[in-house]
Amino acid sequence: GENVEQHPSTLSVQEGDSAVIKCTYSDSASNYFPWYKQELGKRPQLIIDIRSNVGEKKDQRIAVTLNKTAKHFSLHITETQPEDSAVYFCAASSTGRRALTFGSGTRLQVQP
Amino acid sequence: DTAVSQTPKYLVTQMGNDKSIKCEQNLGHDTMYWYKQDSKKFLKIMFSYNNKELIINETVPNRFSPKSPDKAHLNLHINSLELGDSAVYFCASSQYGVDEQYFGPGTRLTVT
Numbered sequence: 001g002e003n004v005e006q007h008p009s010t011l012s013v014q015e016g017d018s019a020v021i022k023c024t025y026s027d028s029a030s031n032y033f034p035w036y037k038q039e040l041g042k043r044p045q046l047i048i049d050i051r052s053n054v055g056e057k058k059d060q061r062i063a064v065t066l067n068k069t070a071k072h073f074s075l076h077i078t079e080t081q082p083e084d085s086a087v088y089f090c091a092a093s094s095t096g097r098r099a100l101t102f103g104s105g106t107r108l109q110v111q112p
Numbered sequence: 113d114t115a116v117s118q119t120p121k122y123l124v125t126q127m128g129n130d131k132s133i134k135c136e137q138n139l140g141h142d143t144m145y146w147y148k149q150d151s152k153k154f155l156k157i158m159f160s161y162n163n164k165e166l167i168i169n170e171t172v173p174n175r176f177s178p179k180s181p182d183k184a185h186l187n188l189h190i191n192s193l194e195l196g197d198s199a200v201y202f203c204a205s206s207q208y209g210v211d212e213q214y215f216g217p218g219t220r221l222t223v224t
Contacts, residue, residue, distance in 0.1 A: 046213070
């Protein structure tokens with residue numbers, strides 16, 4: 001089955017800096033890669049996603065890149081703000097198996 | 113107007129008891145999921161239903177029995193609760209052919 005690895009497990013940055021979180025996946029059939037943000041005690045919230053036919057996607061301060069050959073994808077947050085502090089999860093799924101396989105999460109702390 | 117809702121939000125019970133968690137979505141989706149988030153924040157798929165039919169059943173003890181009375185509802189019944197069942201259980205939904213999954217607020221189950 002699919003296995004998703006995520007790094008780093010914790011990330012601390014200064015407000016205004018950029019943050020990068022990286023994930024690798026194992027199943028070449030995976031074709032959908034969402035990123036979720038989870039604040040303490042809250043539900044995971046979809047913040048951005050990318051499909052395998054696209055190499056990069058951007059939405060304001062967040063962007064995701066995908067390298068299908070290397071089977072890795074990354075989340076980039078620019079101009080970080082304290083409210084970006086949360087746990088971020090990458091995930092992968094395929095058309096045949098639509099359940100999400102999650103990475104282990106990255107706790108991002110933005111220092112004001 | 114809540115998209116995916118779960119009841120109860122908190123559930124504290126003793127070992128050996130039987131309990132149920134309910135999930136409802138008003139998004140018109142036809143696929144629903146149960147995910148388990150353990151104390152280390154790992155999120156893992158348990159079950160998936162499409163049009164009331166079970167399509168994914170991960171390696172979950174048979175003390176866990178999902179039930180989907182209709183497309184908008186997915187319940188989870190747990191028999192003979194054990195300490196290791198303590199976790200946050202998230203329901204999610206999606207529309208077949210569309211990848212995005214939306215999560216409910218979670219049910220924090222504590223077994224004492």
